[in-house]
Amino acid sequence: MYQKVIQRRYQVAKAGTRISVLETGDVWTCTSFAGVNKQGIGFLAHFDGGISTGVIDEIIEELKKLDADFSTFELRIATGLAGYVNPANWPTRIGIWWHVRKSGLFKTDRWWKRHWTEIWSLRFWWVFGVVVDTNTRTIKRSTFYHHTERKGEWVPRPPKGVNCWYTRWKAYRVGVKTVKRKKK
Structure with a gap:
């Protein structure tokens, strides 16, 4: 079963439990921070501003309760082109970097050299969603649409x-x- 992660929130999931797939949408100028490890433990956070990254410490505490192996985590920071070029969004990505480095748990040396922030929508007005599947241990993009399109509800x-x-x-x-x- 999947769990929807709304803006300014996060969720932790584990493979084989009631909640094993996490999904968020409407990432345009926001930043999504996701991770999944080889044990099938994952998380997804949808940040709207730099101050909201303070919950990363809470995410780490919840991952510790699940005995997660931090050395095998695949981490992703993703935003749209609009969020990447927006100076108001830079504190969010800096806050994520700072909290991850401060924890000292993740293998950040190879992660930061590989990519800082991924741009998952290369057109300025396009919005996307993020799915973290702990069963298949993948993080992928979903629901790609123009930001003025609205959902039915x-x-x-x-x-x-x-x-x-x-x-x-x-x-x-x-x-x-x-x-x-x-x-x-």
Whole structure:
């Protein structure tokens, strides 16, 4: 069974358990950080900013609880072209690097020489998803589409009830139901 990893969250999975496949979507200017080892233990994180990389320490603690072999991890940092050239995204990748180096658990010498950040969508406006399959021990790209295309469950119309269009739009994005206030 697979587990959806939403933005600003992470998930750890193990082969042969209830959750063995992790998937995230809508990676455009965001950064995904994923890893899987030869034991079939993996993780997937979807970061939106540099401050969100602080959860890497929590990920490492959860991996320790599963007795993961850190020397065999295949690690991937992936972003879109828009995220790669965006200076606001650079602290995210630097934060990932810093936390991984600080832990001292992963074999980073060969990993950092091979690649720093992979660009998985070479067109500026294209968005992708990431799948970590602990059963097959793979990390791959999925759901490749233009960033203006929306999935069926998301309708880009804010709820009615508030006079300001921006407030309605922000409330819609976070899922808050708004009530129209009566004029005095």
